[in-house]
Amino acid sequence: FVTLATTDAYSMGALVVGKSLRRHGTRKRLVAMVSPNVTREARLSLEEVFDEVILVNVLDSQDRAHLSYLGRPELGVTFTKLHCWTLTKYSKCVFLDADTLVLCNVDELFDREELSAAPDQGWPDCFNTGVFVFIPSLETHGQLLQHAAKHGSFDGGDQGLLNSFFSDWALKDISKHLPFVYNLSVSALYTYLPAFYKFGHQAKIVHFLGGTKPWHFRYNQQTNQISPGDLDRILEQYVNLWWREFYSHTQQQVIKADSHPDTGLTQHSFVSRPRQSEKKSAPAQAVSTLQTSSPPLDTQGTVAETQTKEEERSLELRLLTLDEVSSEQPDSSVQTSPSEQPEEMHTHPKDVSGPEAEYSAYADLHNPAPGQGGTGREPEAAGGSPTPSEEPAPEPTPVETEEEKQQHRRMWEEGHADYMGKDAFDNIKKKLDRFLE
Ligand SMILES: O=c1ccn([C@@H]2O[C@H](COP(=O)(O)OP(=O)(O)O[C@H]3O[C@H](CO)[C@@H](O)[C@H](O)[C@H]3O)[C@@H](O)[C@H]2O)c(=O)[nH]1
Ligand SMILES: [Mn+2]
Structure with missing residues (x-):
């Protein structure tokens, strides 16, 4: 691509x-x-x-x-x-x-x-x-x-x-x-x-x-939204989705968005977090400025906070149902062997020192006890998990009745996922693994 x-x-x-x-x-x-x-x-x-x-x-x-x-x-x-x-x-x-x-x-x-x-x-x-x-x-x-x-x-x-x-x-x-x-x-x-x-x-x-x-709007990381009312509701949801992807799985996060004193343009400044697995040399605390040509808005700049609030997690636009999660290709990054086939453009060549490892390291930073579920990740971001072999064996999932299944599915689709329990990352991963067997 x-x-x-x-x-x-x-x-x-x-x-x-x-x-x-x-x-x-x-x-x-x-x-x-x-x-x-x-x-x-x-x-x-x-x-x-x-x-x-x-x-x-x-x-x-x-x-x-x-x-x-x-x-x-x-x-x-x-x-x-x-x-x-x-x-x-x-x-x-x-x-x-x-x-x-x-x-x-x-x-x-x-x-x-x-x-x-x-x-x-x-x-x-x-x-x-x-x-x-x-x-x-x-x-x-x-x-x-x-x-x-x-x-x-x-x-x-x-x-x-x-x-x-x-x-x-x-x-x-x-x-x-x-x-x-x-x-x-x-x-x-x-x-x-x-x-x-x-x-x-x-x-x-x-x-x-x-x-x-999307980068012409100012996004509030506390509410996980751009200023409501700036756009048609459906379009607004796509723009919010874009911003959530912008902030996902990254060590560099926008920490401030304010208007440039001279030009009035919005500028996004971000800091790099220190990398745990250094692939290429990057200053541990490099500060950079991304300048975008957004009209000045009155929203306050917000402090970086990658862990999103649970109730904000519902993606109203294209909520993956559990079945869709199963049929979705999992992120192959940590499972794929690091063999490279650059000529064919087939194999995802990132090895464990690539971004996914950094994502994992980042997840570790925020989730000192992997295996407890509730990693703060999107359910579909399956591949970026901490190294599976290092995780303690997860609790077996209790068998659900048909009625419970339907209720669970409805809750999921309505955006009320139980990230700390049934929908914990480990359980979704298990479901993916079963599907791939
Ligand atoms: O200053 C610029 C402008 C464009 N791009 C690149 O060029 C692409 C096309 O520009 P974009 O602003 O996305 O154009 P669109 O609004 O999508 O307008 C349409 O018209 C363009 C000109 O013909 C086509 O390139 C687009 O694919 C087509 O969708 C961008 O996505 C970028 O990848 C830059 O890198 N810098
Ligand atoms: Mn375009």
Whole structure:
């Protein structure tokens, strides 16, 4: 999976792309392309999650005229995406915009061919370039650049260019049309709400397409919410979900969000926690600033607190039922052997010194007594558990009657999970293990 960030603000998005892929147990390698102006601190954060963080030069279409049709002059730099075709050590890749959030395992996308993508909701005979399957090739890369030089892009960004280059997408081969749920634009909420109500729960990847991004909102870590009322309720829940992913399983946490005295922009500052298993040298207490172009809001900045309140844990949007947890690919990170197959892009190569180990170390910090349940983790974040072999044998789960099962399931679905008891992490893990046997 490949994503791109040319600024620190988009790096926040890229981080969420990587984390959400890991949360859902991807077995593929993760690559972030960043431009030289992305700060070292942002790069270090990305390196904790991605297998590779690659420096690329900014390619800008400089096409102000066409970009003005979109009303998004900043999108000329999306030509930088084209660099993804140079990643020829991989045989196939999936590009994800930095403003996407992955909601389940989507590794099956690698079964598709170049160029597979979902329809753009503004013009469904065009594909949206927020999610697409491609085959790295220097030849294609060269042809794309030539095409850009000769014909430009009808929207000034990569989407116009890629649509005119892969111009037979609309009609030639329906298998190259990804279902819309692989690139669910949040603006579909406004354009076809009934369809969203009918199919929205099947969403696999959400795309915060448009000028307003999740990092433009200020999030309160005590309430686990952005300021209520800033957005439509459904959209607000997706943005809250994005922020929860941003803060999950990380050693670097935003501790303060306030307005810059001169520019009025919101700035997010975070500190790195000391690492227990140092992979790459990072200052133990490096302070960095991520600056995002958010309008100033009146919410108070909040102090970092990763352990979320139990009652706040309910994800109203896409609550995984226990059955879904069972059918979900578990995060393979700690179970997978560390063998690397970089050419094939198949095996998740992170070994125990990678981010997952750091996540575990972090979990240990907050959960001095593993095995007691209630690790403060999301139920689906199964793979990041402390090393299974070191855990004391968990208590056997009492057998539930059918009625109890249903009641339990209902409570779970309503967001009242019993994290300290039945839904303790150990029990969910056992269920996953049973399912995988
Ligand atoms: O300053 C920027 C702007 C964009 N990006 C990257 O380029 C992607 C596309 O930009 P984005 O703001 O996400 O554009 P969208 O609002 O999604 O707009 C649409 O139009 C763009 C231009 O054609 C396409 O790139 C998008 O895929 C398409 O969804 C981002 O996700 C980032 O990965 C940066 O790194 N820095
Ligand atoms: Mn986008």
